[in-house]
Structure formats: structure tokens, C-alpha cells
Amino acid sequence: MSSQEIPEKNLPSEQDTAHGAVAVAEDPFADPGLPPHKPRVQDIDERAAKRSERTVALLFTLSMLSTIGFIASFVAFPVEKIVYVWPLGHVSALNLSLGVTLGLALFCIGAGAVHWARTLMSDVEVADDRHPIEADPVVKAKVMSDFAAGAEESAIGRRKLIRTTMFGALAMVPLSGVVLLRDLGPLPEEKLRHTLWGKGKQLINMNTNEPLRPEDVAVGSLTFAKPEGLEEDNHEFNNEIAKAALMIVRLQPQDIKDKRELDWSHQGIVAFSKICTHVGCPISLYEQQTHHVLCPCHQSTFDLSDGARVIFGPAGHALPQLRIGVNDEGFLEALGDFEEPVGPSFWERG
């Protein structure tokens, strides 16, 4: 806003001459009102208005053409076609053309609307005064007397039995809705406490789908295993592996500080749950020299040489360890399920 738009009498110099140097204006914050309307080229010159109209129409037409281009490229380009476009590199012709045409179609509608509003629609400012929301006293009195008359006629204050039972009925009705919430799903029951691991289940290498032998697992290596009998095409695979996922590492037995960890290992081979005990991210960023496992989500760090105890981050408890041994055929097997629920804490975990 430039100085010309401020009414003359509100300018400091004007006030000084009108009231003297020490006088204060009667109402220094008086509403200066709207500045006088100034016309646009299009308001004066009909040729310019026509030009604007054509520009807006052109933008809208461009949008229509872009939409046709979108449909055409959807038909024309196969999904696997790759083209080189500077500076994007080797991109999918379909993705690029769909994106460009749809973007252009939307942009042209927006740009056309803005140009229309700025150059052709009326730009005269219209002031609309505010008025109080409150009703006038006559209406208020009428409502209050009507209400009182209604209460008197219904006898709600006099016949207390009706009033009380009505309140009771109204209070009880929502209970039906609350009871229906019970049908939202079965309770988890014991599912959070048990996994597919159990006594005698062999540890199956996720890579080869073969049972693991202790000699396969070298010191410093990292292997992932699933319980015997769980195949990827099983209906329940995702639900089960989400709890049963296992990471296997081998330490030198003398490096294991925790006695229970050593007891539950086999020749230094230890098997831990791969599910972080904080919020259940898969956790396997294993550093083979420090034996630390890092969770990528919130940086919880566990020490696999010390019972997978938490040494950093928000996780609440150590990673559960699976007790393992070797069966008669020389394959690694579980000696039972996890002793505690895997994954994040829950209310009844204990």
C-alpha cells in the first residue's frame, strides 16, 4: 500500500496543521474506508477484455488437450518402455507422459481460473458490515416464556416418575452400541505369547530353504531362519513369520557374558528373535565385531554377547532368545518356544 491510498486527513502532516502540534485527533483510528475503485485495462478496453477471454479459453482448451494426451499416452505406451530424457535419465515413457499431461491439465484449469478472476470478474470491493449474533430482547423473552409454558404443560416437573424413567431410558439406549463393540474382533487370547517354534522344530535357512547344521554357521556370520513346516505359500505365512522370524549368529563361547545365553546356545551359536521389543520393527543390523544389533526405526541397540540386553534406545527389554540344540541327524533344532512373548510390550504382558 502506497501513501497515496491513505486519505489526506489521516496523514500526520495534515493533523498537525488542523489541530496544532500538541492536539490529538478525535479518533486517530477512524475507519479510513475503502480506496476509490480503479479500473483495469479490461474494464476500459473491450479489446483487452476479449484478449483475456481468449487467453482463459486457450488455457481451458489446453487442459482438454492434455487430458486427451493423457488418455492417448495411456493407450500408446507399454508399461516397460524406457526412454532417455535429459535431465531425468532413463525413465518410463508411460510414467513421464501420464505425469506431464495430467499435471498440465490440472495446471491449465487453475491458471485459467486465476486469470479469469483477475482480469474479467468484477474487482469492485464490497463491504458487508458485521452485526451482533445475539437475538433481540423481545425474541429472547418469547422463547423463554414458551419454554416455561411447555415445561408446565408437559408436567415434567410435577410427575417425577415419568421424568426419572425417561432419563433412565435415554441413558440405557447407548449401551446397545457399546455392547456391539465386542464384535470388533476376536481377542488375541494366547496368540501374542506363542510362536510356531516348539520342541524339535528344525531351523530352516531362509535363503536355501534347507535345515541348518551347526558347522554351516561360521563365527561372524549372520543367518535368518524360519521354523520347519512354514512355507511362503502358506496362508498364514505372514502372520506366523512376523512372530517367528529368527536371527542366528555364532560367537566364540568365551565371548558370551550372559550365563543363560550360553546355556541356551549350541557351541556359541545363538538364536534371537528378529522383532524389536520396542514397536516390532525387523531388527538385524548386526555388527559382527561389537556383537551389537541396531534397530533402524528408533536406534535401540542390543548386545548379543550379553543376553541381547538393551544398551541404547527406547526398547524396554532384551530380545527373546530361542533355546537351540542339535537333533539326531545333526541339524539345529529348537528346544521349545520362546520363553516370553516376542516383539513389543502389551498391557497384559507382565
Place this chain on the structure above:
Amino acid sequence: MKKLSARRRHPLAAVVVLLLALAATGGLYAAFAPAGKAQADETAQSLAIEEGKRLYATGCSSCHGTGGQGGSDGPSLVGVGSAAVDFQVGTGRMPAQQPGAQVPKKPRIYSQAEIDQLAAYVASLGAGPITPTEKQYSPEGADIAKGGDLFRTNCAQCHNFTGEGGALTNGKYAPSLEDVSPKHLYEAMQTGPQNMPSFPDTTLPEQQKKDIIAYVKTVNGEETETPGGFALGGLGPVSEGLFGWIFGLGSLIAVAVWVAAHTAKAKKS
């Protein structure tokens, strides 16, 4: 025959028999003994070990000990095998510039011939993973989709979904796999350098290593296609969100400011 048997008690008979026996033994030996080429190979091998030992004494022994037994500054090299040497020295990680959380990749100092000699010497200290041949690591004809599966199971947790690398604890990090040669990828899986766990052939067979190499080369190579346009470092939602917030939202604000800053009035004030 009669003549021969008649002379069997001749004083020189024993000498003749001895000579015949010696000739037979010698001839048989010459016929069945290992070929001369093998002998030459063995000599070349021992020469390489000798040469490697000399290089080792100058370049490596200050940290890893004079006999590769290790010390306070470096781990023992007994049993790490030639593959570990080929990886560590071939990617310039060794000799290390300074001790720290992690020894970074840098331009290599030794020539491939010298690396081979060093590897021969370290391999002679104890059996370990052997430098793979091209037939073992070449991704030709490998199953890329299977490699992607295996990569996501075994590698993606540290190296990111397309091998861009990521942070670990206390200043350590998983390096980017861009521009890493198939041989070095193979050796890294086999030997587990620094804090990376190893993935030996017993748990990740040779063919699966090839599949993984083929996958990495497909999603993170020079010719990698990015169907969506800018990959923005392939880092996922962090860089994509940052780009969207700064450049996407930024340009919308700039357009809005530009529209509002230009009056449509006939008389510009």
C-alpha cells in the same frame, strides 16, 4: 633263454639286474611323475609368497604383527584367506589411513599384482576364503528377481533397498554399493569385512551370491533405469519428502506470491 639262465651266476649278473631295475624305476617315474608345469607353478606360488611377505613386512606388519598374528592396532590375519586381502587392499581400505570407527574406502595403493602377492602370503598363514574366479562372481545369467529377494532378506537392513548404504552405531556405517565391482561384492559377502557379518557358502551358496550381485548391478549401476524420474539418491521417503516440502511447496508459494504481487489495474501504482 638258455644262454641267459646259464649266466645267472656270472659275477656281473647282479650289476646288470641292478642297472635294469634302476632304468625301469626311472622310466616309470618319468612317465608318471607330475608334469614339469606344476613344478613351475609351485615355484611361482612360493615366489609370490616370498614377494608378498616382503610387501607385508613393509606395509602391514606395524599393525598386524610381523607374522600376521595381530596386535593392539590390528586383528590377526591367520585364516582370513586371500579373498579378505583382495577385498581390503583392492578397495583401498587397507592400509588404513588412521584408526577410527570405520576404515573408509579410498583409492588403492597397491597394484593388482602386488595385491595377489600379499594375498598369497596371507593365505599361506592359514586356510581361509580364496579369492573367487570370474566364473564364481560374474552376474551373467543370474536370477535378478531371486537376487532381490535375497538382498532384502540379508543385506537391505543395512545397505538400503537399492544398496545406497546407511548409518550404524557410533560413527560406523554400511557403505554404498554403487561402483563396487562384482568381485569385491562377492568377497565382502564371503569374508565379512570390518563390522559386516559374513555370508559363507554354507548359508548363502555361490549361485545366490551371483543373484545378489546381479540385483545390485541392476538397481544401482550406471545403466540403472529410474522409471519414476529423479531417484533423489534412492534413499526413500527422507529425501523424497525433503524435495517435496522444499521444491514442491516452495514453488507453489512462489507462484502465489508472484500472482499476488502483480496488480491487474490499468494504472500501476
